[in-house]
Amino acid sequence: MSGMSKIVKTISNIAFPFVMIYGLYIIAHGHLTPGGGFQGGAVVASACAMILVAYGSVWTMGKIKEKRLSILESVGAISFIVLAFLGIFIITEGVFFKNFLANTNLMFGTTVAFQSTAANINTAGVIPLMNFAVGLKVIAGLFAIVLVMAYATSKIKEGKTK
């Protein structure tokens, strides 16, 4: 797939940071508002896909290696599993997936009163951290899928014209 016209490239350049920030916002506020790792990750990955469409898969493939993305993806997955494992190891009487940070006044550990309070981002324990991990995995995974598929189809087309 080759790139599109200059208008498309310019517009996607302008829109890219906004979409990106919106996606990261959804990931970061996953424990407060509807959304979370997957949804935000999908938004960020769609921003990357927009760049892919505008500039063409060959150009994007030259900028971002698919191997890097797969390592990023496994880092996200590993941090998710490790967070789950920490539930066993860090505290006594823990279980797998135990929320060991909640209500401890550590990171994301503010105790919330049981009523409808104003949103406080510093709550919910390991859930935001797991959202980050999932978000990382989804960004890398979805973008890798789109990238590889676009690259493969462009290869088929080249083979046909030759």
Add this chain to the structure above:
Amino acid sequence: MIYNIPFIAVAALILIGLYTVIFKRNLIKIVIGITLIESGVNLFLITLGFRKDSVAPIFTSNPDVSQTMSLPVPQALTLTSIVIGVAVLALMLSFIVYIYRHYKTLDVRKVVGGDDE
């Protein structure tokens, strides 16, 4: 009656999806049929969680917590199902890319995968 419309839509989506999978010959259309079934099932899950005159189940900064809220659990289930659906869809489409490369056709009657000689 009006509350039954989602369930009718669910039945229609699943039946249309099954029809597409069984009677359409293009592989891409078969994939579309599967996503239709998936949308039907997701719609069914979401509909199960709905309560009459309810609001979205967000507790944060809610001025009136005594309002009826729709059930959040089916929404979480739907979300998981959507995530899985994305993975399945991507996998199926990449298989189709490979199938087209080998067979030069997307007709389901020709993609039978016989013995290799």
Add this chain to the structure above:
Amino acid sequence: MNDIISFISAHLPAFVVAVPLLGAFLTPLVSRIGDKSRNIFAIIITGLTSIFALLLANDVFTNGIRTYVFGGDYATGQTMVRILFEIDAMNAFMLIIAAILPFAAIVYSWGFMKEQTGLDKYYTLILLMTAGMLGMMMTGDMFNFFVFLEITSIASAALIAFWTNKGNAVAAAFKYIVISSIGALFVLFAIALYYGQYNALNMAVIADSIPVEMGFVDKIALVLLLAALAMKAAIAPMHMWLADAYGRAPSSVTVVLIGTTLASLYAGFRVIFTIHGNQLEQALNSWTIFGYEFSISLANMVGILLVALAVLSIFIGVFMALKQVDLKKMIAYTAVAEIGYMLLAVGAAIAVMGGDLEATAGYTALKGGIFHILNDALDIGLLFLVAGAVYYTAKQTSINKLGGLARNMKYTTVFFLIGLFAVSGLPPMNGFASKLMIYESTFQINPILSIVAILCSILLLAVFVKVFYSVFLGPKLPKFATAKEVPISMLIAMGIIACIIIFIGLFPDIVLQNVVTPAANALNDASSYIAAITGGI
């Protein structure tokens, strides 16, 4: 030291799934170090998983049902709403199968996949598939079961298409993913029906809340679950994907695929025996004909349906296997027939259910059917590994072009003979013990079933005698003059399974008493499965 042991044994259910999951995602990083370290890493991970699974199974066999609540407080529980694993003796029995097969597959792939590329993805996916399979076998939550089902299908579909340079491998993978995604969606639909009715996703809670008089929605959910899981378990006439998938996947993958198929079969049994366990003996309908009152219970109906499908599976599997030219497809069709044997026995046990099961022939049938799950997994697994070894040496699996391989591959031939004896139910191998139980009990229930089973078993022997003759016997063909025995790792993998087969064959009673009978009792006893959750922890 004692603390460590008690700590590990407290968290065994989590470790069994989490260790292969962690290993799967660590594999891409480890493979940067080198190929050898990646292989060793994969073997260590699956070995650890197997040890944990066997420890857990041992724990369940000695101490009874284990539950593990994720993320909850260890003491208080809140079990009703949380995701949990519940392992009773039947799950523990399935865990034994899941402990043996992936380990053999990973050891086998060291030699078998040596010359392939993209192996870090291969190991990632095979570990993911193992994790999904183990999760399917242990979970006590319906939706969690669906998630594990999908994880397993996605990973196995990607692995079936591992040899993407062959068109038919990709076509087989596409068929598999279509079949399994539609099956899983219908499972999800049934789960949604249960959730809408009973506000619960936990299997035990659902089973507890379904009224004895079955409603219409329960019937629809049961039908959807049974049909979808039967398709995933490759029961005729929905078995056609299996021949493609088993035949086209690399042999090491096929061995794990057997485990996933059997996990689906187990889930079907769980749905019948546990979730609908209270309604099984309830009369569905009754008629008065000539003054006599006939009534038919749900158990009769389900049992008759399953037995009909089982006879069809045995028949189609054996007949199609006899005609196949491709060695792996042939073994795949015999796998269909073997699944038919299990279903025949368990279906017959369900059909005669009512009152005290232990006093009837149905109890022997149930034990025989469950015993046959283990035996089938080992036998078919060994045969697929042998087929992979033949492919490794000869680079083809068409039996028309093979011949005289026994002159080059002594050990592989011995392993094939063991598999042949075991799968066709010849004494003294393990297949005979379970098939004898199936024959005897089904003869008491209905002699025709037993006759069909014995005749098809003879045909099964004929199929493998044909393979043995045309692949291994005969003069040394010129094109295989330089063929060598397969690498040592493949021989070790085949040897592990062959040793277990011979052990079960020589001492069947020890396995039957310690493993199979508790599993049959646990499957038959839905109330204690339910009480482990609803009775409060």
Add this chain to the structure above:
Amino acid sequence: MALAEFFNSLINSLDTGSGFWNPLVWGFALLIVFLVIYILRGAGKTSYKKGTEQTKPFLSGNPETSKESMHVKGENVYWGFVKSMKFIYDRFEKMHNGNVSDYILWFVIIMGIFFLVLGVI
């Protein structure tokens, strides 16, 4: 103690409700049968002479072809059985056409049968 119990349980025979199965007893019986057959065979008359016409294969008087071309291909084994069961195989071949839509059609049919049997009756 536990070890002794384990070894004792090894020689237990499998109880199938109306019969039993013990591989060790079976192996012992097989050994005796083999011994008897071996003794009977030893009592027979030997008429085998090495290096004579007797040892050569006899193919209705035709000359013997090379060993490689005499190996029967796998497809030709049980040729007669497959031929006589053609009416079944034709139907099965039609079923196993490799078309994924038909697989799903079978699923829907079985689901319909299950529904009719369990839901309606």
